[in-house]
Amino acid sequence: MEFINIIEELKARKLLKQVTNESKLLDAQKNSKSIYCGFDPTADSLHVGHLIQILNLKRFAKYGFKPLAIVGGATAMIGDPSFKSQERKLLDLDTVKVNIKGISTQLDKLIPEIKVLDNADWINKLSLIDFLRDIGKHFNLAYLLSKENISSRIDKGLSITEFCYTMIQGYDFSHLYNNYDCYVQIGGSDQWGNITSGIDYISSIIGSVNSKACGLTINLLLKKDGIKFGKTESGTIWLDKTKTSEYEFYQFFLNQDDEDCEILLNFLTMIDVKEIETLMSEHKKEPYNRIAQKRLAEEITKFVHGQEGYDKALKISNALFSGNLDKLNKDYLLSLFKTFDIIKVENDLNILDFLISGSIISSKREGRELLKDKAISINFLNNLDENLIIDSKFATIENYILVKKGKKKYFVLEINK
Template sequence: MAKFDILDDLKWRGAINQQTDEEGLRQYLAKHDDLKLYCGVDPTGDSLHIGHLIPFMILKRFQMAGYHPVIVIGGGTGMIGDPSGRSTERVLQTKEQMDHNQACLTAQMKKLFGTENFQIVNNADWLGKMNLINFLRDYGKNFQVNMMLNKESVVKRLKNGISFTEFSYQILQAIDFYTLNKNYGVQMQIGGADQWGNITDGINLIHRLSGPDTPAFGLTIPLMLKSDGTKFGKSAGGAVWLDPEKTSPYEFYQFWINQDDRDVVKYLKYFTFLDRAEIEDLAQKTAQEPWKRAAQKKLAAEVTKFVHGEAGLQEAQMITDALFSGDIKSLSVKQIEQGLKNAPSAEAADESKNIVDFLVDTKIESSKRQAREDIKNGAIYVNGDRQRDIDFDVDPDSAFEGKYVIIRKGKRKYTLVKIK
């Protein structure tokens, strides 16, 4: 049986932007089963977001193919700040903030990668021990300022100014690759398209200090764009986080299930581990029966399960099904808060009130006449039950622990009424 060709698979998935030495990497993979590859993440926040999944999916694919992924938490570089993609200087974080963020990110990455055939290291372990003289003599002499000034991340900042601190970031990242290669046996770095210069700097440093024949490779990932030309990774509410306290599994699921038909096949290739036959079948279904949204449902299920586990997926699907069908009585208060987080909301006092007055007071209906008409026509649901009786009293204590009254008008127009 032929050995799985991960590079061909990545190409088919549209996951490769540039490679430093494709032929050399192919030859290495043909002779060795011990490839170690890494991606870095600076602990500038206490949660990863779906933008981080872009390089991590590549690491995961290599892990599943039997290779050894390494993630570098930038406890050292995070104290400096990567200028890539920024127009201004970063606000430097305290060590306490960094320590907290590192602990949170480490837990998230262990959840994605498990503990076998996977390693997390912290570049503070080597960068933090380096003194200034050694930095300048051992590493600074290998970098030409004129070349450093031509880096895209630097060029964009020169107009408004860039500190020496952030200017030196590219050297620190090169030191990371050299150290990982020398002390951890890492042969390859993966990063976004904007990291190409930093990756090649690392390879050049390895070849200068360890010899030109030392195996060292780089691979960058294409910038992920939606079909409308905008950058992938944002929702209407901002970043989509992997932390369930920041973005609930339901919201996470909804982000993926609402993807455009024009994008869904691309995302299936990139963000799921489905094989070619399954993805091509879903592509055909999208073309022939787009209204069924089979591809979107499969995409949402696969990515949610990968990030939040089977339990997170089941909860997201249960909330989705309940809100779609209107059968919300089985949902808990927490699930209601997840599912209706972005729904229109109103407030009401903790007292029973006639349904007509309740609808008008919460501005769900514009007038008592309209409220009576909608109630009689069966368009109003209170806590999942259709109400046709204009004399019905809404009792806040009857459901959802007395915290909410859920009004549905029509098929799926929900209002979350919070009880004061």
């Protein structure tokens, strides 16, 4: 079988930011060693910002590595200070456990070959004296203060708790190196200081000549406007479909700018680089057909939500575009409803008052004209009398009522029972 250089693959996709030792990385690849990435359990679901590292672990697995993930039950109790303007809010143990369970389930699903570990399993066994004698003595104070992820916080305030974070992450790498044959750590560009701390810690114990540990960082994914990918006005785009529906997830990628599509396809999909080049060439010929966006949205939605989730998102999207929401079943409609800003209205309102309360019309006069022209429909019915009383019986799905104004403008109202 032909050996395909993982470094060349990363460079071709413009993923690679820094690597400590290319020859050690290639040796690890040739010998099918483990590679790990850490995930902070700050929520019970991962979000689109995590997709870069998730896809990279999957990519490394394709190239012969054994992927590991640490969901940091111990380090989450401290918080990584790297390039943060202020100390993170500390989480309680019960919240961390819930978050770890949610994230571990997601990683197992997305990367079936992965092994997910919780660093609390070994960190929590250390006493303070153990930490100071066995770990702390290997880190020189001047060495730590020279690291940008630490020095950048000194003037703004850095607690001893946060200061110790990089040492604990270094110990994580050592534990995986000794117990899981893990020779490589990967992270975002903000993790360079923590990654090199681990490599230097391993070298200080077994000697730099004997150490096979190495690390690399991945370029930050920035959109054309310089904003970090994943930051949206509407809030976080989660991988959990109960937090962000399959439709909303699909639409997020479908609505990406033309200029961002190529880098997103390279960073967030497993599509071959040559195929991406061909795809972008076709896209530029007819950009109005949004070929790149459709392929991007399809690939990532299938990866996160499977074929079923993609089919659901596509069916809802097509129904919205055509104005035929009545073709959707209740499950699909409910999923769609939750993507709207839902307006609460009182029960037993005259239809005109109901429409005014929902900010659908500005006056009763406007309402009467729309009703006369059958330009208002409630739950797909448009033969409506202006004396109609809207009550809870109209709420066919939970407490929601779907109102359509004109050809394609939809509103979701919730009846207060």
